[in-house]
Amino acid sequence: MKGLLSRLLGQPWVGSFLAAGLVWLLAVVFAGGHGGGEILSSALAFATFTVIVGLGQMMVITTGPGNVDLSIPATMTLSGVIAMKLMDTESALILVGIAAAMGASFLVGVANYGLIRLLRIPPIIATLSSSFLVLSTAISIGRGLRIKPPAPLADFATARAFGVPFAAIAVAALAAIIGLTLKHTIYGRTVAAIGQNERAAWLAGLDVRRTRFATYVLSAMLAGLCGVLQSGFSGGSALNMGDDFLLASIAVVVIGGTSVAGGRGNVPGIWGAALFMYLLVTMLNIFGASPGVRLVMTGLIIIAVIAVAGSENPRRA
Amino acid sequence: DTKDKKIALSNNYAGNSWRQAMLKSWDKVTKPAVASGIVAAADAYTTSENQVTEQAAQIQNLILQGYNAIVVNAASPDALNGVIKQACDAGITVVSFDGIVTEPCAWRVAVDFKKMGRVEVDYLTKKMPAGGNLLEIRGLAGVFVDDAIHSGIEDGVKANPQYKIVGSVHGNWAQEVAQKEVAGILPSLPEIKAVVTQGGDGYGAAQAFAAAGRPTPLIVMGNRQDELQWWKEQKDKNGYETMSVSIAPGVSTLAFWVAQMILDGKQVPKDLTVPFLQIDQADLEKSLATTEKGGVANVEYTADDAAKVVAGASK
Amino acid sequence: MTNPRLLRAALPFLTLAFVLTATFYVQPRTMSYFGLNLMLQYAVPIALATIAQMFIITVNDLDLSIGPFVGLVGVIAATVLNSNPVLGASALMACVLAYGVVGALIHVRNLPSIVVTLGLSFVWLGIAVMMLPSPGGKAPAVLKAIMTVQTPYVPFPILAAVAIGLVVHLALMTTSFGVVARGAGGNPKALDRAGWSMLGTKVVMYMLAGLFGLLAGLALLGLTTSADAHVADRYTLYSIAGVILGGGEFIGGRINPIGAVAGALTLALAGAFLIFLRISPDWQIGAQGAVLIIVLALRALAGSREKSS
Amino acid sequence: MSTEAIRLDGVEKSFGAVRALAGVDLVVAVGECLGLVGHNGAGKSTLMHVLAGALLPDAGRLTVGGAEPKAQWSAAASQAAGIRCVFQELSLCPNLSVAENARITHASLRGFGWKGRARALICAKLDEIFPGHRIAPDDEIAHLPIGQRQMVEIARAFTVTSAPLRLVILDEPTSSLDAVAAGQLLSYIRKETARGTAIILISHILGEVLATSDRIVVMKDGKQVAARPAQAFDRSSLMAAMGSDLKEVEARGDRRQSPKADSAVVVRASPQREGGGGELVVREGEIVGLAGLAGHGQTRLLLQIFAGQADIDRPVAFVAGDRQNEGVFNLWSIAENVTVASLRSLIQRGFINVAAEAKLARAWRERIGIRTSDMGRNILTLSGGNQQKVLFARALASDARIILMDDPMRGVDIGTKLEVYAMIRAEAAAGRSFLWYTTELDELTHCDKVYVFWNGKISDSIEAADFSEQRVLRASFAESGT
């Protein structure tokens, strides 16, 4: 029993959940002890989006140092814009819109990997550059207009049962599948192997190229999915709808216990960290501090949480 | 006579519907002006991020390109002063609008953002004189517009102590962010009578209230079409009343005409004020009808409008 | 046959020359003292920030806070430093020290630098917003004077860039301390076994980053003449891109200071080049991406040469 | 002045449940070359880490030159006491040049003109130990093949600036060296001990330990089990002391039946270098050796074949010798490291079958004798030789028909080597083909055919019947050509 507990506490994702719980508790206490359930419910609703892109970002980061997808916000925007424009508030066109949005996201992923592989551009810069092009495409397609989602899509994105958003349940299932994929499929093992040592992975007979390709495509498609869902959730797409997700997608992955140096991904931690990040902002909002103080506190708390819970792999002699 | 003069628009951000509408208005008004030979060129330049340094570099390049006037929506009121001065020194007319600059050599087509905040509270005093709890949605911390609107609201609340701001979040002028932040703080708040906003955040707030199952308070809107549409739906359903206020993206065209007048040798005072665009209950249907689906309520200006504004300010 | 390794080292400069030539071609007016001066002015603070980032990358970390830090320095310098030089100078020194403390924390607790510096970026921004809720303040006159000085024959930004590159090159690539610093990125365990203090090395590198961030903030303030908390948010990505364009690598202590400065200039010029191209506003943002891609594609060319030999 | 260079009394060290050192006493006299042998995981490297200050022992005493060290024992204290160590896993900074790496171990190389001094220092030592080494002081380590890296690290350990040299520890220094460089090192060791430096030589190549050391200490399971003058040992008594119950097979006499000359060709490749040079053919069931001096194109040809730039019947597996850079996955367990190349066969309904995976890993622990109680432990908890066994297991467990081996016996103890040789022969008999690059001439006797490389080309191909070490050496210097 004790062994189980200490093993549990040793898991890299526990810290993020503990931090989320603590922040939630403080928020509720400060709010006078009420609203805890509602806060949690909206935290789940909004964390869902961060988790979707976090899953893709985690896969990318796990393929090794220097791998990160900075095109997630732009891809979200493009996908949201395409979906809303094609659907044009018609329920009958929902599937068409989703298919087109996912198709576009797929192409973004292909383009990202193409830049990395064929032009040998470091991923950070490749995805940053492509994000500019993607955003321009979104601008020229959407012209900055905010078109409403069809009602069924909006209903699905915002529906809740007993305070638990449907979308959160669906994404929890998605996360479980990705977690399983990471641990128990050849693709997942290859991702982890590449992250530790790309050359060794190649020499072990793993398909390095196809795996990296699939990873960047996966990340882009998850971003695309998030773009569609978010548009459904908040009543349309906007050119800046992805802005918040650039740093957030990286932060939730790393706070969640995924190694920045690659080779070790962690799925549950993404949930913990996404909830933590949302609840942290909420807590500071409830405290009602001035914007400057709020920012400073946000930063210090993130640093404190990672300092207490988030040591990278323990040093070996 | 300005037929061989070239005017450039320096814009620092294109990532939201307001800026897109602004660029579109510019296009709509300057194209005919160029075609009919009023000016030789009126090119729009935009950078990707809301960044001073990128815009500064951009303006420097516009100087090098030999434009006669630069119409600028500045990323910062002060931080571009260095480069604005360089432009003036190179003999270039600089007209700033929306995001104005403080460098004395430049012209300012300003919106009184502080007053905009004040107007929101003034409206409340008429609508609900009894007062009540307010939720404030602010913009991006550290940006001039956010600070100005906020201080207007603050003044209003100070003058009318029956109102109390019980919560404040940063919506960064984006519906998604506003929705997220409001949803988070809402459970901790007592009953909210009204939400004071900065534009581009009202619809998100409305959705957050709906999702939380709370009664919809009076939410000040920011002239976005989806906001007006929502307002209309509520109005038809239960007679919901509110107001909507924001700066019209078409103000870029006013700045264009002002620049043209200055190049033409007209006397133009350095500080001009444009009214913000306010939509009241009565105007709602009309404004909604003239606003593009998914866009922003807008007015474009003609040369005559500009002359009137200038004449008004010169008095 | 050209030596592929030499080609690789020369790449940042070839890229810079390529972008410069393209710019001269589309806008001949830039080919003058005045033109170069204007076009490259804003590259000086970017170059300094890039160098700051490079110190961190040398020890296998990444600094996501350098942009907001540069903004904060500007705020402090435009407010406190102006009104109370002693207090202002000590506040700035404290910022540099804070960098060192963060470096120590990251090392001692073995933390991922990405998250710590991400948190730190909020701290810097928050302090800046507290000090200056709305842009304003005034740059000390000296800074303005330095940044707009008219040097004979060669524009000041070029001289400054060359000086920055050379000084850091000498310090990091030729001194015996530089060897230890780069070794700390190449094989920290080996450094440990040879009896060096990894903690000390990291703290020094972080403080150097802080120092160059400080210089970047002051240089930028000298140009903008007044402060804005958000003035340099973009510098974080620029500085990383600059280091990589300059031939540096994220892991393994492989860096190139002169290349990094060239990378920063390239980025600044690439932006200018685009503006001269007069693309439709829709695609202006995309064109920035396209230019970055083209510039980096040159690396691929050289890279394949290196491989095939 | 004491005649003891260093002395350890009752040193113990445990890693969790693993008792790596169970009370070791060790004395090295001034000017003595001490040979240290023992099976993989016996604790040799751990003991050396203690001496070098890289690990603190749980118990025990250490004296240097007859006196207790004044300060807390650490890497810096060990340096200051004149102790240098060439670790089994190399510790050079790959991004620095040869001369700059010399600076890393010499705090006194600083100030104006340090680089010139560093260059001169390391060059002189390289010239002294490895004449004809072809290493320039400004070469970046990352661009050197592993053999040359090892030469640099060895030379660096013998350089002297401020602190005099007391003891140099060489942990398997010849594992990546070819026969010539290894010979140069061994003769240098004798020269250096004559100057009064103590040396500890760890090696699994018993011949070189017997020939070079003054005294030999045998370790087993974290304890010293024998310590005698070198003359008192011979090959078989040394093996007996190590507890290897296997009889050394007289390889040449026991030559196996070569596969039929008309069996199918599975690899046909020629080195891709300007001018080309020869063609290599591997038939089904053949063991083909690649010989020659290190860095003359053998590894490159293996990589070329692996990358498919040759006629080859897949599937193919690769056993890396440079396990740090090309072999192990640091974050993974031993089991995961073993099974990574066999995942396809473990898939059930789309997912890896966990039980089958564990079973496969356990099976290979038994077959190849990986010394661990728990295959779920991290790979880095294994000793170097055991890590190498994992790489072997990885390749053999896969479904590869052709196995490429890049000097794969680096650091493997003699007992295991004999087992692995037998395993290779059995697999070859069952139809697998092996392409085996080795730096140990002895191992070539297991091959049906040997290709000798010189300067990127195949300079000779020798059938088993015509094999002789002289012919290999001659072709290694391209004295004979084909």
Ligand SMILES: Nc1ncnc2c1ncn2[C@@H]1O[C@H](COP(=O)(O)OP(=O)(O)OP(=O)(O)O)[C@@H](O)[C@H]1O
């Ligand atoms: N032909 C090859 N030779 C050596 N290593 C290779 C080869 N092909 C792939 N690899 C290894 O696989 C990893 C991933 O390869 P990547 O997709 O970058 O191909 P590459 O090395 O650029 O190959 P190529 O030059 O054939 O395009 C590399 O780190 C490398 O170690």
Ligand SMILES: Nc1ncnc2c1ncn2[C@@H]1O[C@H](COP(=O)(O)OP(=O)(O)OP(=O)(O)O)[C@@H](O)[C@H]1O
């Ligand atoms: N960091 C560590 N954590 C856990 N166990 C370790 C660690 N380092 C070594 N060991 C264990 O200690 C024992 C001794 O290992 P050591 O490396 O000293 O062996 P060795 O004699 O050098 O073997 P080899 O000849 O294979 O190099 C082994 O059982 C090994 O698994």
Ligand SMILES: [Mg+2]
């Ligand atoms: Mg060992």
Ligand SMILES: [Mg+2]
């Ligand atoms: Mg050898």
